[in-house]
Amino acid sequence: MAAFKKPGRTIRDRKPQAKKAAAEARAxxxxxxxxxxxTSTKRIKRVKPVLSGPTITVTQVRSEIGNKPKNRATLRALGLRRIGHTNTLPDRPEIRGMLQRVPHLIEIKEGK
Incomplete structure (x- = not known):
């Protein structure tokens, strides 16, 4: 005996509802x-905070490919996304700890 599908909602039935919900949300x-x-449609640029006190300039010199996820996350937390990208950070113990995790991927220059 052939198994028959129960009549019910299919994906096609649900799509109009999803579109309607999205349109309502936009409205x-x-x-x-x-x-x-x-009424402005322009995006607001993120303003970097002014750093007072000693700073560290960090540049990514090697790729994050082939590194552990923790090291990749550390680079992202330092604000580094690609090779050659530079970021100026405050000289604080938590930043120093992050720099110690990925010394093989970055170049450090002391600031003020």
Whole structure:
């Protein structure tokens, strides 16, 4: 005896509902934006904080490929995303600890 599928909702049946929900969410977001008075569509640039006190300039000189996930995460936490990328960080113990985890991937220059 052949097994018959139970009649029910298929993916095609669910798609219009998902589209409708997404459209409602966009409309609600637009209404909130209009109500707040902010009609600008430009993205806001992130402003880097001004560092006071001693700093360290770190440059990534080797690829993160082939390294452990913890080391990759440490590079990301230091603000380094690609070879040649440089970031200036405050000279604090937690930053120093991160630098000690990945000395083979970075070049360090002392700041102020």
């Amino acid at each position: 609600e977001a637009a209404a909130l934006k209009a109500a707040s008075g902010n």
